[in-house]
Amino acid sequence: MVRVFALLLTVAMGWGQALAGDGLAGSPVQVGDEYWVRSEVFKQQRRVQVYLPSSYGTSQARYPVLYLLDGDAYYLSVAGIVRQLGESSGRIPETIVVSIPNVARAQELAPPVRKPKADEAPYVADRFLQFLKQDLIPWVDAQYRTQPFRIIVGHSRGGLFTLYTFLNAPDTFNAYLALSPALWWDDEALLQEAPRKLRALKVGKSTRFLYLSAGHESVEIMEPTARMAKLLEQSQPPGLRWRYDYLANENHMSSHLPSTYAGLQMVFADLQVSDAALLSQGLAGVESHYAGLQRIYGYELRPSRAMLSWMGNFLDQQGRPEQAAAFYRRAEQLYPNHPPLMRDWPARPLQ
CATH class of the missing domain: 3.40.50.1820 (Alpha/Beta hydrolase fold, catalytic domain)
Structure with a gap:
């Protein structure tokens, strides 16, 4: 039960070290432990x-x-x-x-x-x-x-x-x-x-x-x-x-x-919740749907941050900004510290 080392994925699926002879120095990307x-x-x-x-x-x-x-x-x-x-x-x-x-x-x-x-x-x-x-x-x-x-x-x-x-x-x-x-x-x-x-x-x-x-x-x-x-x-x-x-x-x-x-x-x-149900029932319908999933999966599920965000985006595109805002707020309430999947990283100035 002893942790040994972080699994590393470098450029070209872990073969970045092979490029060292070309003068390239990379930084490893961690994929697990x-x-x-x-x-x-x-x-x-x-x-x-x-x-x-x-x-x-x-x-x-x-x-x-x-x-x-x-x-x-x-x-x-x-x-x-x-x-x-x-x-x-x-x-x-x-x-x-x-x-x-x-x-x-x-x-x-x-x-x-x-x-x-x-x-x-x-x-x-x-x-x-x-x-x-x-x-x-x-x-x-x-x-x-x-x-x-x-x-x-x-x-x-x-x-x-x-x-x-x-x-x-x-x-x-x-x-x-x-x-x-x-x-x-x-x-x-x-x-x-x-x-x-x-x-x-x-x-x-x-x-x-x-x-x-x-x-x-x-x-x-x-x-x-x-x-x-x-x-x-x-x-x-x-x-x-x-x-x-x-x-x-x-x-x-x-x-x-x-x-x-x-x-x-x-x-x-x-x-998944159908577009028709989303339009007719909104956030309350989605949460009611997820409440019924426990009998299928055996544990309590709730819509993920990604799911809530996509639903809100869909409603925005349908011209329903108030309903969309309810989904965005719910995502923030349920997942206040959730790390973004896509983010901006700092760049370095030219040397």
């Missing part, structure tokens, strides 16, 4: 990377948490998506990102096989799930101000693990984004178990969310994912909201970014 977390499950220290919303240090608010698999590959892009959708546009709540770099990816993200080979390393998705539940999630909840709303994002073998967790321990997370899941694993064992587990699925008091996607990629990814979507369509588990997207213009590796973007917006679609 890295820690070692003690794991009793694995009997070792595990590395994690944490991105906090800009407002974390200026408020006492609590935040939902996104747990990201394959953190080595996707941390920067997902932190950027979360910042853009949360702090910039208010399409999702401002969210903490916990990125989990791989240690033994092939083994930890794959469920145990039905017929293991004697000379093969064991596949331990069950232990990795136990690590999340017993070690990492309690650590995050103890260290940060979190809401009881957790999201997991996994791609390929990580998507397989995401579906494994959804079917076997659905209460672990509130929202599951399974992107190009490797459902071919173990002769599609998870897909074969899915009908029985979907029939028995109990999601609790609040809604659970599942987002599936696949790009234009290998048949062993596309076909099983489409069949999983068909099973969901047939079973319609109560209390589950789900969607499947086929991204015809993306390949296996490019699908992650647009899928994450679309999946997060699908999960938080209920935060």
Whole structure:
């Protein structure tokens, strides 16, 4: 649980040091912090990377948490998506990102096989799930101000693990984004178990969310994912909201970014208020709408500063300055110390 070093993003996505031979000296840009977390499950220290919303240090608010698999590959892009959708546009709540770099990816993200080979390393998705539940999630909840709303994002073998967790321990997370899941694993064992587990699925008091996607990629990814979507369509588990997207213009590796973007917006679609409702009901209608979201998400939400600002701007454009002013005032009341996303920085005189 010891902080090691700030994650740094320099010019050209962290490769600024390579330019030193050209006489350039840059300043690092901080994108988060890295820690070692003690794991009793694995009997070792595990590395994690944490991105906090800009407002974390200026408020006492609590935040939902996104747990990201394959953190080595996707941390920067997902932190950027979360910042853009949360702090910039208010399409999702401002969210903490916990990125989990791989240690033994092939083994930890794959469920145990039905017929293991004697000379093969064991596949331990069950232990990795136990690590999340017993070690990492309690650590995050103890260290940060979190809401009881957790999201997991996994791609390929990580998507397989995401579906494994959804079917076997659905209460672990509130929202599951399974992107190009490797459902071919173990002769599609998870897909074969899915009908029985979907029939028995109990999601609790609040809604659970599942987002599936696949790009234009290998048949062993596309076909099983489409069949999983068909099973969901047939079973319609109560209390589950789900969607499947086929991204015809993306390949296996490019699908992650647009899928994450679309999946997060699908999960938080209920935060949006229609133009008609905004015009007819104003601020009172928006706050009434948000008061009703607790039964869906399991915690109290309120419109973000970005959302209130955009609503006020919309009303200004509709020639309703008094209604717009009410939204601007409410944003200042709720978020008096909120740091601006766009600001002016000092320049330096020529030397």
